[in-house]
Amino acid sequence: MISLRSRAGKPDSPLAKAVDLARAVVLEVADPAEVGDHLGAYAEGERLVTHHFSCARPGYPGWYWSVTLTRAKRGKDITVNEVVLLPGDEAIVAPAWVPYKERLQPGDLSPGDLLPVEDEDVRLVPTYLVGDDPLDDPLDTDAKAQVRRVAEDLGLGRVRTLSREGLDMAAERWHDGDGGPDAPLAKSAPENCWSCGFLVRLSGSLSTRFGVCANGNANDDGRVVTFDHGCGAHSEVKLARKQQPLPMPDHVLDTITEDGLETL
Incomplete structure (x- = not known):
């Protein structure tokens, strides 16, 4: 038996020696073939010792059986506190739980599904605070402030609009996505989107x-793309001479008459 020291000090001797009892407890909840070697015993506290056994249960590599024993002061009778199956450092365990809103991906919503936005969502701010486009400056500061006050009084426009955080998050997501410069399609493209005639520029x-790509023949039609994205459907792309299709030969005119067929 291997006794492991812990912060609680040296394991209680009678409890540390009760390996057979600990194994018998494990065998009450597991088949004999699922219980492996004794891995050691270590102190959890005063007269409180935990025994570990390797687990051979199929599907649980890296797990171990844990049995905690205790006894009263000056007592000889040993009491079983608990027996559990625990994951070790190399065990395969389920990934950490992620809230459903963080698990959602584009395309997960079905017709009729609702995805409400939280009141304190950092991506949105009240429109009257920043205007309909927080970074579009057609007016000076005083004029924009006046427009906001009027819109607030009359209840006009959208209730909320994108905040700086919301704009940055969208830009980062689009840049890193399939419409960004690092997409395989863009890396093999002859030209970038900024010079393509099918590019519809955003505002703000x-x-x-x-x-937004407006080429119906392109993979990104109707999607947001970065200026340094690209594809083979660029408006100015030209085929090299060796890539051009071969010209069709002239039609052959059949001049054989019925009399000529008889001589064949």
């Missing part, structure tokens, strides 16, 4: 980096 602060 995102107009300096993003647009």
